[in-house]
Amino acid sequence: MYCEDSAADEIEHVRPKSFYPDKTFVWENYLAACGRCDGSKSNRFHVISTRHRELFEVERKQSEPVTPPEPGGMLLIDPRREDPLRFLKLDLVYPFHFHAIESRVCLARVRAAYTIHVLGLNARDxxxxxxxxxxxxxxxxxxxxxxxxxxxxxxxxxxxxxxxxxxxxxxxxxxxxxxxxxxxxxxxxxxxxxxxxxxxxxxxxx
Ligand SMILES: [Zn+2]
Structure with a gap:
């Protein structure tokens, strides 16, 4: 569901289970992904904080206890609920890169650039x-x-x-x-x- 290369053989937890253990067995937190996308995204996860209206990187050291992460919507585009083409444009000439669509909404451009980067959508030959x-x-x-x-x-x-x-x-x-x-x-x-x-x-x- 991320790179569309039809090589999905992993269940990806959209909200990483290291930070959201309560979503480990929640169907709504799953999507099918290939190993390359899953590995590229890994535990990199930012939320748009509902309290502070800022971006927060969700992180936790292995030795630290699990505490509720900063509440907020995900920065990564969610292909299950959102149409990625509202945010992204694909060049139809080589090298077939994705770009953020020009938008007056700054957050839309940030989400597009973040998604391209985190999933490595332009980084894999x-x-x-x-x-x-x-x-x-x-x-x-x-x-x-x-x-x-x-x-x-x-x-x-x-x-x-x-x-x-x-x-x-x-x-x-x-x-x-x-x-x-x-x-x-x-x-x-x-x-x-x-x-x-x-x-x-x-x-x-x-
Ligand atoms: Zn993939």
Whole structure:
């Protein structure tokens, strides 16, 4: 759920269990993550303090007793409850980096930069290559869909596009299509593809 590389084999505690032992077995505190994301985030966790309206790093030395951490919302973008694309923009040219979206809300930019840094979203060569490959795959599949005439096969192709890795690459292709000549032309031929979503596929299953 963090890097979207479909390699998740760990249950990640969004609020680290070292600081929030009461959330160790709480379903709402879990998400599926890969080892690289889990290792990168580890116990790094900041909250936006509800009492002081400041950022607090939650920390505790191993020898110290567990005390209730500073109360507040998490600084990390929560992909289960928030749409990361409200905060982040992905470049669709190499090196396929994420950036904070320009916003008048300073906290939104801080949360975007923090999330990119803590999860190492721009720091892993493999991820950058996989995003570039995903871009090529999405464009190729969309071209195949456009040249296919059989309605049943078209439906299946649309459904498959919605299930590919790196769905954020697809959402950015949709969001940025007007700015890139090749994409603009493709969506003019298949405007319905602008509504296809990985999590909420508009297309019917085969
Ligand atoms: Zn990951």
């Amino acid at each position: 493999t991820l950058l290559k996989r995003r570039r490959a995903a871009y090529g795959t999405y464009v190729a599949r969309l071209k195949e869909y456009i040249s296919e005439r059989d309605p049943e096969r078209r439906g299946r192709m649309a459904y498959e596009i919605c299930g590919l890795d790196h769905p954020t690459v697809w959402r950015e292709i949709q969001r940025q299509h007007r700015a890139i000549d090749e994409l603009r032309s493709l969506f003019e031929q298949a405007p319905e593809a602008l509504a296809w979503r990985g999590a909420l596929p508009a297309a019917s299953p085969p």
